[in-house]
Amino acid sequence: MSAWGKIFTAIRGGANEAAEAVADSQSMRILDQEIRDAEQSLRQARSDLAGIMASNKSVMRRIEENRAKEAKDTDSARAAIAAGRTDLAQGLAQRIATIRTELQRDQAELDQLLPRQQQMLRAIQDTEARITQMKREVENVKANEALLKAQSALAHSQSGINTRLGSAVDSLERIKKRQEATAGRIAAGAELAALENGNDLDRQLLEAGIGGSSQSADDILAQLMSSPAQDPLALPTGKKNG
Template sequence: MSVWGKLFTAVRGGANEAAETVADKQALRILDQEIRDAENSLRKARSDLAGIMASNKRLSRKIEEAREKEQRDTESARAALQAGREDLARGLADRISGLRQEIHRDEGELERMQASQGQMMRAIQDTEHRLQQMRREVENVKANESLIKAQSAIAHSQSGVNSKLGNAMDSLERIRKRQDETRGRIEAGAELAALESGSDLDRQLAEAGIGGSRSSSADDVLAQIMGESKPAIGQSRDPLGIERKDN
């Protein structure tokens, strides 16, 4: 195949794909129109069937009337024979023969038309049943299509919400990291300042119980007073507080 032939085939393929895409998007509209076309054809078929049924009735009445006329002519022919009028009887016999031929022909036509009528009735009933089934299926398809659109909208909305929530969580995480970094800088700055002022060393000595100010709790103060108030060996105080030596 030449290059131009391949290009033409590719263009035709693209056109078919585009047409199928349009058909898919308009599927429900096309299906509704096809159902309307089928309903119009069905109405036309019903009208044609009504015409056939009317013709059959007319032909049936014609046959019935011909049979009644045949019966009357037969009785008249018998009466003519009884009256000795063979000529009249022969004339009636000729007319009866023509009537019988006409009845036979009309009965054959009526039989064919009745068969056609039956076929059309069955076809119309089958078409009506199929149309009813198709209408129900179309309603189900439309309901499913509406449901799918709603679900797609919800999914799209949820996707957007999830995306926004994800962005918000990322922002929160960045804020936490920035706060942790800031808190770390502050603590590091405080430690550096303590090292520069020597307070950190004093804190470490106090924690080790080395140096620093002694405890000045009430118990310590009381113990100190009691220690200072003990008399020296060989000395005692009288109740007036005068020292005296013991012999």
């Protein structure tokens, strides 16, 4: 195959794929329209069947009426023969012959219409059953299509939620690490400040019970109550003034 032939084949293949893609995207609409078309054809078939049934009833009614006329004219012809009126009997015989001709024609027509009526009736019943089944299947397909769309949307949404949650977790971890680093820097700064002014060493001595003392108000009150009152101007014992 030449290069131009291959290009032409590729173009045709692309056109077919595009047409199939359009058909797939409009499949539900196409199905609905096909069912409407089938229902329209079914209504036309019912109308045709109703016409055939009406014709059959009309033919059967004519057959019954002609048979009744034939029976009546036959009885009258026999009575005329019995009365010696062969002229009347001859006229009745001619009319009976005409009636029988009409009966044969009507019966032949009825024999053709009845099978056609039965055939159309079976076709209509089969078509009705097929349309009913098709509607049921289309409804199932529509329900499945809606379910698949909902599941797809949910899966897409869930994927987005998982992505956002993952991003949120990462952000939370970064915040925690930043807070821990900040707290560490603050604690280190406090320790450095304590080392610079000696407070840390004094604190450690007090914690070890070395140096310094602290008395509570209860201790001071007990000392005051146990020692005699002294003149604030009095010198300590063993010392003299000037």
